[in-house]
Amino acid sequence: MAETVKYLLDESDIPTHWYNLLPDLPSPPPPPLHPGTGQPVGPDDLAPLFPMALIQQEVTTESRVEIPEAVRDVYRLWRPTPLIRARRFEEALGTPARIYYKYEGVSPAGSHKPNTSVPQAYYNAAEGVDRLTTETGAGQWGTALAFACALFDVDCEVWQVRASYDQKPYRRAMMEVFGATVHPSPSDITEAGRKILADSPDSPGSLGIAISEAVEVAAGDPNTRYCLGSVLNHVLMHQTVIGEEALEQLALAGDTPDLIVGCMGGGSNFAGLSFPFIREKLAGNIDPTIRGVEPAACPTVTRGVYTYDFGDTAGMTPLLKMHTLGHDFVPDPIHAGGLRYHGMSPIISHLCETGVMEAVAKRQTECFEAGVLFARTEGIVPAPEPTHALAVTVDEARRCAETGEEKVILTAMCGHGLLDLSAYEKFLAGEVVDYEYPQARIDEALTRLPNPDL
Ligand SMILES: *Cc1c(COP(=O)(O)O)cnc(C)c1O
Secondary structure (H helix, E strand, O other): OOOOOEEOOOHHHOOOEEEOOHHHOOOOOOOOEOOOOOOEOOHHHHOOOOOHHHHHHHHOOOOEEEOOHHHHHHHOOOOOOOEEEOHHHHHHHOOOOEEEEEEOOOOOOOEOOHHHHHHHHHHHHHOOOOEEEEEEOOOHHHHHHHHHHHHHOOEEEEEEEHHHHHHOHHHHHHHHHOOOEEEEEOOOOOHHHHHHHHHOOOOOOOHHHHHHHHHHHHHOOOOEEEOOOOOOHHHHHHOOHHHHHHHHHHHHHOOOOOEEEEEOOOOHHHHHHHHHHHHHHHOOOOOOEEEEEEEOOOOHHHHOEEEEEEOOOOOOOOEEEEEEOOOOOOOOOOOOHHHOOOOOOHHHHHHHHOOOOEEEEEOHHHHHHHHHHHHHHHOOOEOOOOHHHHHHHHHHHHHHHHHOOOOEEEEEEOEEOOOOHHHHHHHHOOOOOOOOOOHHHHHHHHOOOOOOOO
16 A cells, blocks of 8 residues: 555644743743833733734733634634645655655645634624734735635735735735735835835835835724734744644654754744644654744844844834844845745744754745755645745755655645746746845844844
8 A cells, every 4th residue: 555645634633722832931032112112012002903812812821822613613614734745755855854744725825824814803803893904925914814804804905015016916816806905015005105105116115114004004093903924922823723733643644853844934834833843842752953944035033133123114013022134124026025024023033042943044046946846746836935945855855865864854835836836937937046135235224223232
């Protein structure tokens, strides 16, 4: 009989709780600060932007938070997601390593993002919010929130980074099919957008700018709240359904991971996969290396500084202690739009600073090569973002081929690339170039940190 490659769970195995890593850490990450007072932000500071249930989740000290039945019921549309042994990919690499991928591309948006958009829309609807605003880079988060808002009957307004608005008309169409209104960012309907347009009318936009616009509109209307698709503690927590399932599935496969690898934009998909394994690692049960991968063109952890910075360009959010390239940093237009964020989740940054996990950077051509090999062997065209994790997986698998080591590698396949085919088309035509972010531009952006002494 052929070897099993696909590890499936039943609907009844969908986790009943999200996992909050914070109480299990030896030391907590530094708190968010109010930019005016320099004091830790309290619930009241956040209330204009987020519903109380999510504010509580942001600061909870419980390690397990129950998933509402209405949310689990929506998760049933695509969860549990498969864990697949990439046997043909292994064979093509000639490696004795065993490579598994946890595939989130089966969700309605084609990525991990609905794991958090659904509870975010649910809690907002439960507190009577009429409209949600948000930003989107690659279009994945906007699509996920538009879908969730359609289910809970909430209006959805999305600021899509200009470069992606122009390059990805199908993402915009998908958001509109789900009922959302989509604006290119920078737009002329917010003060933050108008200010950027006055300085640079051809601005390709950035996630930081789009966040400023969505936050401004939410802060100005009592019936509107704002949603973030990554970075914040509650978002990372919602994503832990990925890792909880993967723990069970790897146990079914009879393997324990030696290396867990995933791409990092704001850190949510990789946190979702890795945090339940980090819990087991901190408890001394397993000892995998946890390696996050970012683009060389937006090297937040590997080349940024660890300090307090704004989450957005206009400086409207609380100050977060994180690795940052500076809040007005505009990255080169790499195809992995979801990885073009100037900051990083404060929890991930803290884990990197304390040595619980590590970060590396990869150039996009190498990532596309790995993505194409994966497509030709496993049949899934990965989104450009997770090809960053695949590039590291390939390196490690080749190293194992040399040493004969039978490493178990678990990689986060956080989305498919069926709406990114134009990027693959460019790659196959030899038109994809690498960007190495010049140190001078990083140094320059870092001169505008709100308070470098924090
Ligand atoms: C949004 C997105 C990312 C980056 O965000 P994280 O919070 O780091 O996960 C990566 N991959 C895909 C497919 C995305 O949609």
